[in-house]
Amino acid sequence: MNPLHHPTPMRPAPQSTQHARPPLCRRLLTGLAALTLGAGTLLGLSGCASQDIQQYAAEKPVLDLAEYFNGKVIAHGVFQDRSGQVVRRFVVDMQGTWNGNQGVLDEHFTYADGSKDRRVWRLTKHADGRYSGTADDVVGPASGQAVGNAFYWTYTLRLPVGGKTYDVRFDDWMYLVDERVMLNRATMSKFGVRLGEVTLSFQKVGP
Numbered sequence: 001m002n003p004l005h006h007p008t009p010m011r012p013a014p015q016s017t018q019h020a021r022p023p024l025c026r027r028l029l030t031g032l033a034a035l036t037l038g039a040g041t042l043l044g045l046s047g048c049a050s051q052d053i054q055q056y057a058a059e060k061p062v063l064d065l066a067e068y069f070n071g072k073v074i075a076h077g078v079f080q081d082r083s084g085q086v087v088r089r090f091v092v093d094m095q096g097t098w099n100g101n102q103g104v105l106d107e108h109f110t111y112a113d114g115s116k117d118r119r120v121w122r123l124t125k126h127a128d129g130r131y132s133g134t135a136d137d138v139v140g141p142a143s144g145q146a147v148g149n150a151f152y153w154t155y156t157l158r159l160p161v162g163g164k165t166y167d168v169r170f171d172d173w174m175y176l177v178d179e180r181v182m183l184n185r186a187t188m189s190k191f192g193v194r195l196g197e198v199t200l201s202f203q204k205v206g207p
Contacts, residue, residue: 051173056148063146063176066125069096069105071207075184077200088112092200101125139167149176166190180204 075092089112096105103123110116123133129146131153142155153172158165167190174184184200 053145053147053150053152056150059148061149061176063149063151065131065146066098066103070098072205073202074205075200075202077198079198081196
């Protein structure tokens with residue numbers, strides 16, 4: 001059942017021309033358009049993943065997140081709403097550092113309107129290409145796995161909208177094209193409803 005709709009017929013409510021409260025989905029979209037979108041932005045398809053990560057096992061080059069996000073990486077991205085319209089453009093300047101299996105990814109965002117934001121991921125590399133991570137605005141641990149040239153990463157972001165907070169699910173698929181270029185598609189959902197997508201192009205530029 002879609003929690004955004006009442007299950008029984010109701011009489012139309014009187015229309016007011018003053019201070020109409022936008023529906024939850026629209027308010028979430030407005031908040032998402034102002035959201036820090038990271039490299040799932042490291043480092044987020046909707047609901048549950050429709051792909052099988054194991055299908056990429058033979059693909060090259062092999063993606064090692066600890067190796068790729070070690071040093072300076074630049075990303076260019078767009079946020080599209082449910083209709084596909086681009087509602088925000090941004091650039092992310094990232095610096096990754098690793099000490100053994102522990103990493104920090106410091107992301108600085110600059111949006112087309114001149115606003116700026118920041119997110120710091122604290123990452124852990126596990127066996128079998130698995131990773132976990134935390135950030136201040138992420139609910140619980142994020143988790144993912146790299147297989148072949150692909151990486152699937154999912155987490156829940158706590159999004160402030162209009163004085164309240166909403167937990168929005170992010171599902172990320174990342175694909176290493178060559179040693180320096182990686183593409184990322186992130187889908188956001190709430191209550192199983194797809195809210196929008198983020199597309200990112202990563203470029204590894206130095207140590």
